[in-house]
Amino acid sequence: xxxxxxxxxxxxxxxxxxxxxxxxxxxxxxxxxxxxxxxxxxxxxxxxxxxxxxxxxxxxxxxxxxxxxxxxxxxxxxxxxxxxxxxxxxxxxxxxxxxxxxxxxxxxxxxxxxxxxxxxxxxxxxxxxxxxxxxxxxxxxxxxxxxxxxxxxxxxxxxxxxxxxxxxx
Amino acid sequence: xxxxxxxxxxxxxxxxxxxxxxxxxxxxxxxxxxxxxxxxxxxxxxxxxxxxxxxxxxxxxxxxxxxxxxxxxxxxxxxxxxxxxxxxxxxxxxxxxxxxxxxxxxxxxxxxxxxxxxxxxxxxxxxxxxxxxxxxxxxxxxxxxxxxxxxxxxxxxxxxxxxxxxxxxxx
Numbered sequence: 241x242x243x244x245x246x247x248x249x250x251x252x253x254x255x256x257x258x259x260x261x262x263x264x265x266x267x268x269x270x271x272x273x274x275x276x277x278x279x280x281x282x283x284x285x286x287x288x289x290x291x292x293x294x295x296x297x298x299x300x301x302x303x304x305x306x307x308x309x310x311x312x313x314x315x316x317x318x319x320x321x322x323x324x325x326x327x328x329x330x331x332x333x334x335x336x337x338x339x340x341x342x343x344x345x346x347x348x349x350x351x352x353x354x355x356x357x358x359x360x361x362x363x364x365x366x367x368x369x370x371x372x373x374x375x376x377x378x379x380x381x382x383x384x385x386x387x388x389x390x391x392x393x394x395x396x397x398x399x400x401x402x403x404x405x406x407x408x409x
Numbered sequence: 410x411x412x413x414x415x416x417x418x419x420x421x422x423x424x425x426x427x428x429x430x431x432x433x434x435x436x437x438x439x440x441x442x443x444x445x446x447x448x449x450x451x452x453x454x455x456x457x458x459x460x461x462x463x464x465x466x467x468x469x470x471x472x473x474x475x476x477x478x479x480x481x482x483x484x485x486x487x488x489x490x491x492x493x494x495x496x497x498x499x500x501x502x503x504x505x506x507x508x509x510x511x512x513x514x515x516x517x518x519x520x521x522x523x524x525x526x527x528x529x530x531x532x533x534x535x536x537x538x539x540x541x542x543x544x545x546x547x548x549x550x551x552x553x554x555x556x557x558x559x560x561x562x563x564x565x566x567x568x569x570x571x572x573x574x575x576x577x578x579x580x
Contacts, residue, residue, distance in 0.1 A: 346548040350539075356550070365535055368542065369520075372554075378516040380526070380559070384552040 248318040253308055255325050258397045260300050271303045277324045329404045330394050336407045349384060358406040418488050418498065419481060425495050426474050428567050441473045447494050499574040500564050506577045507556060519554050528576045540566065
């Protein structure tokens, strides 16, 4: 896989697992539908394909992992799968942030959140606390910057979705 | 010429003095000196007499404080003694204690630092963090939360400095 394909794959993996987290399913096709946002028909087709090749466990994890495997080996287009998830949100957010930073005249982190990321006042304490909880360091030196913030969004899909909404993407 | 330390301490005295009279109104000029510099009435009279004999100054809080700061700068009184009157050099004390405690720090989040090193109670952490973040400025999105800027922040906020000093005293 190329680097950018690897990136797409990781995103798909994260998103698929996130989509089925804390949920229970009765049918294996439901797992696929929920995890990958695919149609009923497609889920059946994939499951038939899996069954004909190997026997896998009946768990969420096993079903999701198997289809991820298939995507990883070219069963279907990674790009299309990402489109099913509403596109590569982080890339879109990065682009929008870059654009908005051009008009930013400096200030505090709170100004950055307000003016560049459109964070509403009422959400400010929560996002600050959560973002800062995500930063660790060996000594008293924490890097609060655009890279670590985007990493934070990448690792927390609910925050990624919220940011995507703030930008109207 | 003042040494770097004297210069810093003089700024500290100035900040402290202004804080001491902030929001207060005074009838007598000696009261301003008493409140701002925690000096006894007698000394306040003496200082005021000295000022009057030399020059005409306005009678606002700021005029009096500026004049006495200027006198300290020129050696009228001991800068160190005035700092001691204010309970000592809290900035250095906090810095030293934090430095010592940070040696034993094994890593974690910023909130771990506040909790474990600075002994800040959970209920004050959000408020303090927001104040600290408001203190840090950047032309872009690059901030470093680290001990130097944190101690600078405490130096700039005497209320928080006092609280931190007390937390370390009560360890």
